[in-house]
Amino acid sequence: MRRLLGRKSVTIIAAIISLTAIPAAGIVATATPAPAVASVRICLPNFTQGCVGAATLNNGDKVVLVASHGGRLINELPQGYTCCGGYHVYRLQFNAAPSQCVGVTSLLTITLRDCSGGNSNNTNWAKKPQSDGSVKWYSPTTLEDLTSHDIIGEQLFSEEDGCDLSCFQRWNN
Numbered sequence: 001m002r003r004l005l006g007r008k009s010v011t012i013i014a015a016i017i018s019l020t021a022i023p024a025a026g027i028v029a030t031a032t033p034a035p036a037v038a039s040v041r042i043c044l045p046n047f048t049q050g051c052v053g054a055a056t057l058n059n060g061d062k063v064v065l066v067a068s069h070g071g072r073l074i075n076e077l078p079q080g081y082t083c084c085g086g087y088h089v090y091r092l093q094f095n096a097a098p099s100q101c102v103g104v105t106s107l108l109t110i111t112l113r114d115c116s117g118g119n120s121n122n123t124n125w126a127k128k129p130q131s132d133g134s135v136k137w138y139s140p141t142t143l144e145d146l147t148s149h150d151i152i153g154e155q156l157f158s159e160e161d162g163c164d165l166s167c168f169q170r171w172n173n
Contacts, residue, residue, distance in 0.1 A: 039095050041071035045134050045172045050152050052171075054112060057097035062155045063110040065148045072096065076173075077115075079124060083140045087126040091115055092137070104142050110156035134170035136161070145169040 043051035044065070051071025054063050066072075073095035082088055092102035093115055103113030104122040113123050119141050126138040137146035139158055147159040150168045159167055 038076045039073045040076065040173045041068070042074050042092070042137075043068050043071055043172045044148060044150060044168050045170060046150065046168060048150055048152060049172075050148065050150060052092075052102065052146075052156065054094070057094055057100055057112060059100060059112055059114060061112045063102055063112060064155050065150065065152055067152055074102070076127070079118070082126075084126045084128075084138055087128050087138065089124050089126050089140065091118070091123050092125055102137075102146070104139050104144075104158045108142060108144065108158040110146065110158065130170055132170070135173060136169050137171060146171070 041051045043049050048065070049068045050065035051068050052063060052074060053066030053070055053072045054061050057072075075093040075095050075098075077091040077093050079089040079091060094100045094102075094112065097112070099115055100112040101115040101123040102110060102125070103117075105111055105113075113121050115123055118124050122139060122141045124140055125146065126140055128136040128138050130136060138144070139146070142158050144158040144160050146156060146169065147163065148154070148156050148168045149166055159169070161169070163169070
């Protein structure tokens with residue numbers, strides 16, 4: 001019994017010495033803060049300069065173009081991977097309703113959708129920088145861009161790149 005207790009005490013003492021020696025050796029573990037999430041207004045850089053918005057923030061509500069001063073703050077949540085030619089993928093989360101993201105329905109209209117779905121819920125967007133400083137938000141699941149007709153109050157939709165002249169697909173961030 002003494003032999004067993006002696007071994008346990010030696011093990012405990014060795015563990016204490018090891019733990020106290022780590023800081024003395026200059027090995028200190030520190031927590032790295034998570035990167036800050038960008039809260040922005042996603043707006044058209046042309047004509048009306050309308051922004052992504054919603055009258056209410058419930059799952060399934062329409063995402064519409066609103067006057068720039070009424071645009072909702074959107075958190076660009078990095079998903080930690082790239083797609084579609086090396087573009088970083090984000091979820092566009094409504095700052096005032098963190099469970100809700102900009103998403104695409106099966107009818108290719110843009111609504112508030114549960115953020116937890118990702119690609120399975122059509123809430124992931126690849127951020128494609130353009131040569132003029134604007135960006136296109138590309139859905140890796142529908143293979144189309146976030147689009148507006150530049151009409152305040154109209155629901156946003158998903159459309160192929162290069163739609164007709166009445167479509168606007170470039171955003172200011």
